[in-house]
Amino acid sequence: MDEAGSLSHTKWECKYHVIFIPKMRRKTLYGQLRKHLGGVFRELARQRQSEVEEGHLMPDHVHMMLSIPPKYSVSQVVGYIKGKSAIHIARVYGEQRRNFVGQHFGARGYFVSTVGRDEQVIREYIRHQEAEDHRLEQMQLWR
Numbered sequence: 362m363d364e365a366g367s368l369s370h371t372k373w374e375c376k377y378h379v380i381f382i383p384k385m386r387r388k389t390l391y392g393q394l395r396k397h398l399g400g401v402f403r404e405l406a407r408q409r410q411s412e413v414e415e416g417h418l419m420p421d422h423v424h425m426m427l428s429i430p431p432k433y434s435v436s437q438v439v440g441y442i443k444g445k446s447a448i449h450i451a452r453v454y455g456e457q458r459r460n461f462v463g464q465h466f467g468a469r470g471y472f473v474s475t476v477g478r479d480e481q482v483i484r485e486y487i488r489h490q491e492a493e494d495h496r497l498e499q500m501q502l503w504r
Contacts, residue, residue: 366430373431376414378483379439381471382422394450398423401449405442409433415487419494424487426476435473443471 365374395418403413406427415426429438476483 366428368430368432371431375429375431376476376480377427377429377435378474378476378487379425379427379435379471380422380473381439381443382468397453398446398450401446402442405445406438409438409441411438415484417487417490419491424490426480426483426487439471439473 365372367373398418399416402416402423402425406413410430411433412428413425414428415424417424427435427438429435
C-alpha cells in the first residue's frame with residue numbers, strides 16, 4: 362500500500378516493523394512450513410483489514426512490515442496473527458509432527474517499531490536480513 366489508507370472518516374498511514382519468534386527459537390520455519398506460512402500471515406492480516414507489506418521468514422524468527430488501520434491496536438493484530446497461525450499449524454501439521462501444539466508454537470512476546478519516514482530502509486533490511494545473518498555467521502568462523 363503506497364498511499365494512505367482510508368476508513369469512513371479517516372485517512373491513515375500506520376506502518377510497523379514487527380519481529381516475533383517461535384517458542385524456544387526452534388528452527389521450524391524452514392522447509393514446508395516456510396513456503397506455507399507467508400500466505401497464512403497475509404490472509405490473517407487481511408482479516409483485520411491490515412496488510413503484510415514486506416515479510417521474510419528466517420529459520421528462527423519472522424520479520425514483517427505491517428500496515429495496520431488506526432481502529433486496531435498493534436497488539437490486537439499481532440496477537441491475532443500469532444494465535445491463529447499457531448492454531449493453523451497445529452491443525453495442518455499436528456498429525457505429522459508432535460512438536461506443534463496449537464498455541465504453544467509462538468513465544469509470548471514480539472518486537473515492534475514504527476516505520477515512519479524510514480520505510481525504504483526497513484524494507485531493504487527485511488529483504489536482506491537472511492544474507493546479513495549468513496555474513497555475520499561466516500565472520501564468527503574466523504574468530
